[in-house]
Amino acid sequence: MREEDSNWFAKWEEELPKPEELMPLSQTLITPDLAIAFDIPNPTSPNPQNKQQQTPHVQSSQPNSSAEFESAELNGPGGGDEPARTLKRPRLVWTPQLHKRFVDAVAHLGIKNAVPKTIMQLMSVDGLTRENVASHLQKYRLYLKRMQGLSNSGSGGSNAQSLSGAGVDPAMDNLFASSPVPAHFLHPGRANSDHFMPFVPVTPMQHHHHMGVVVGHHPQVQQQYRQFGSPANGHFEHPFLSRQSQQQVQRMGTSVHNGSPVVSSYVEDVDSATAVNGRKVLTLFPTGED
């Protein structure tokens, strides 16, 4: 494990999407209608406008202001005016890439430390809540359980990849299958389940990595894994940029600093953007990694 310590981070980092890789994709997600609605000239010629210092979005073509979000409200027939701010958070869509990150985090934490809170911190994905992780973890554990049962009862196929031919792929497994499952996940041999560091240095992706967030109209993604960036039908998604991780390990105690409310800035961004229609989908951009 020693040699890995110095390498895992680097390897992991390589897997992460580059901002440059994210933008092109996100642009394809913008339908003409949406572009017009948002006053976006066109996908190929973004307007180099303002750049907020606290939201270091890569390139910008997206007005991430809440105001524009509101005015862009979908639909519009009849002049129906929808409440711009709904209090509910958008539904998070677990893309294979996001899931990979999740698995990666769990893998590096070890089963023992892999609890929602810790996983969330390690992932350091903006907009991701502990609840999101907990819910996903629940499903993932369920998946692992089933995976174990099928693999050990049959042959020695302990690899998750074997599920392809195992007849296990009821939709949900699709996502999970997209990411390799570390061996120790399947057999909790207490022999070596505690070989990982209790904590991470913090801020795994701080410099150039950032995850884009998309709000759309399809919470239930059935064919999501087939093709990314394809609105399929009349639906559209609106990608906007999120800020980098700044929510590191902060509140450990009850001490309250009078410092600056750094959090409020990003919270506001996400909040306004996501709350647009009441029920929106929040997802991280798919990247070509897998």
Place this chain on the structure above:
DNA sequence: TGCTAAATAT
């Protein structure tokens, strides 16, 4: 109407 993913409640 049923299924599934994700949210929410316990």
Place this chain on the structure above:
DNA sequence: AATATTTAGC
């Protein structure tokens, strides 16, 4: 934090 239940979009 884990698990159970509800919500919500196809």
